[in-house]
Amino acid sequence: MNHTVIEIQDLCFSYNGHPVLKDVNLKVEKGDFLAMIGPNGGGKTTLLKLMLGLLVADMGSIQILGIPPAEASYRVGYVPQDVHINKQFPVSALDVVLMGKLKSGKGWSRHSREDRIDAHKAMDMMEMGVYCDRRIGELSGGQLQRVLIARALITEPEILFLDEPTASIDTKGQREFYNLLKELNDTITILVVSHDLMVLSGYVKSVACVNQHLHYHGQAEVTGEMIETMYHCSVEEVCPVELIAHGLPHRVLQVHEDD
């Protein structure tokens, strides 16, 4: 049962000579629900793109499902951060979802009837069934987010990466959304990038704090229901991301001892 789906060793990445990530080590077990938190520019999205094989590390190694990221990427679902890219693009919501059915090296790229049925199912699951024929430009940010999640789900992923998935969803929608993720987590390993741990707190099993370095707080440390978030981004902080328990001036996550 317990086997590693993501393994990162001594990873370094710099962009135009500026170090973005340094000596990152991470091991994620199957079935985990990991939240990646940290300040803007701390390297969360970069780390995600490295794990998807969209960027290549300067040093160190990444293994996703035991193979290099670029080879494993089609087994990974991905919901990007910016839902507003190409909003003017002439494409219907259903056709966006169907992009999840593209297969590697498949030439004649017609979608089969089964693909279309799956796409409709995924849209229904996201309560977006009635919007299938809408052009994406006519959808709100939250609706578009659901479309992109449906697109990630029909890839039948073994791991699901979500980058700031609730940025365009209101508070009520967020709760429903995380309930859905919790259900999905029964079969899929989930990794969520977020700057807002508060809404996540009842759902995540572990937390990774990313600010150039990565600090992993495993299941034993994260006592879900009580976490509220409040973090400072100054370099002086022992951990750039500080977690405080509800009502008490008490640190829930242990101090990173290796600092």
Place this chain on the structure above:
Amino acid sequence: MFEALQFEFMQNALIAGVLASVICGTMGTLVVVNRMAFLSGGIAHAAFGGIGLAFFFGWPFMFGTIGFSLLVAMVMAAVTLKAKHRSDTIIGVLWAVGMALGIIFLDLTPGYNIDLMSYLFGSILAVPDSDLWLMFGVGVLIIGTGTYFYNDYLAISYDEEFAQIRGVRVKFLYFLLIGLLAVAIVMIIQVVGLILVIALLTIPPFIAEKYSKSLFKMMLYSSVLSIIFTLMGLWLSYAFNLTSGASIILVAGAGFSIALALERLIARRWI
């Protein structure tokens, strides 16, 4: 107008106009949604280098020009893929150097007496049968490739990163797209000339985009719009003895303005 149709050059002009419009509608749609208008202009102008080379070495015009344009296009594709943030500058340089090269080669060609204007502004009234067949072949190639890779191009154009994650051969398809674009541009140069290529590639898709629910419909509407602009321009050029390429572009420009005005009126609910 109708008595003009009995002339073979006019029949050829009509066929060339329709073929170029379909090529334009298909490739132009991909140019607009992938924001490659500047790159297209670069290829079109650099193609002049190919025209100069073809005359200097006495190669057949079409093959010299297509060959050179393909070469330049592949360099541009590699540059835009590798150094995205500097690609506009490098395209600009290739744009100018290609043109300059063409002019110098024409200077050096002995007994040079070519009508430069016909390449700059097109010569739709002087398209030989052989070029019509070539345009037909290119049209079939472009539509065939577009159909075969339709969903791949849709995914790449909408969200390149996601397409790459799904294992779509993004780099190969990008080079293929720009290669096809180069060939398409050389065909369109026949109709409106290299200076005006960008207009015919971008105006119809720009208008069509707002009213299209899919990339395919955008290609279809663009082709139809392009045929309308080309035929109207051709008629104006015949009726008032004007340069054909420029007439076509002015009609397209008028269509562009009307589309923008309509859109404003609709937005303010005046219509």
